[in-house]
Ligand SMILES: Nc1ncnc2c1ncn2[C@@H]1O[C@H](COP(=O)(O)OP(=O)(O)OP(=O)(O)O)[C@@H](O)[C@H]1O
């Protein structure tokens with residue numbers, strides 16, 4: 001069983017930057033260019049952490065399932081953990097439910113605690129942490145509590161129109177899959193997630209993936225990032 005996260009090495013050296021506009025501000029995004037020799041072999045003594053970012057409906061969960069199958073990661077979805085907490089009738093349940101209904105972000109302390117419990121009870125050392133961090137507050141709380149940074153950060157970049165279409169067609173009975181909540185989630189994503197994306201971009205850890213196309217086409221863009229890792 002894995003217990004304490006050790007510090008991890010930095011992975012990538014080559015990068016190129018592109019500028020684009022988001023919410024009226026210009027952001028510089030560093031797109032990392034990876035090659036097999038630049039990816040260290042994860043060791044079983046320390047966790048190999050991948051954060052999976054992207055707007056609502058960008059396909060994070062769908063691609064995580066493919067990565068699990070191909071590379072043997074354990075998938076930890078922050079949203080699923082919070083929904084499980086609601087279903088369990090825990091003390092936090094009603095606050096979490098109203099926060100999710102409003103398209104807002106649950107306090108970091110709650111989410112990080114759930115992620116930590118999940119990591120600690122896993123026998124695996126390769127983790128995909130999906131839908132986290134959603135804000136700088138989330139990011140800092142993870143670093144402080146777990147004591148490390150991610151090795152890799154994936155960002156599924158998808159146009160808003162496509163995300164809205166996918167969420168409205170999802171049909172999984174989620175309380176936040178309605179047009180009013182989606183609009184709020186997109187606003188919160190623009191306001192709080194971009195600083196996180198920019199942070200990891202500047203640290204050379206971000207892999208921006210164009211999330212338009214079929215599930216398999218998108219996975220073929222993801223596969224090379226993890227190809228050096230064995231299952
Ligand atoms: N490439 C794709 N093309 C079309 N539909 C897709 C694609 N990828 C995923 N979907 C569908 O879009 C919906 C949203 O996908 P998914 O649940 O993976 O998104 P997500 O990023 O995890 O969203 P959320 O943040 O809301 O949990 C699902 O119904 C899924 O089947």
Ligand SMILES: Nc1ccn([C@H]2C[C@H](O)[C@@H](COP(=O)(O)O)O2)c(=O)n1
Pocket residue numbers: 056077078079080082099100103104105106107111130131132133134138176185
């Ligand atoms: N780090 C997180 C992740 C999720 N939530 C809440 C708010 C989201 O709208 C909802 C659903 O998450 P998803 O399944 O879309 O990843 O859960 C949060 O507050 N903090």
Ligand SMILES: [Mg+2]
Pocket residue numbers: 060061077079131
């Ligand atoms: Mg999801």
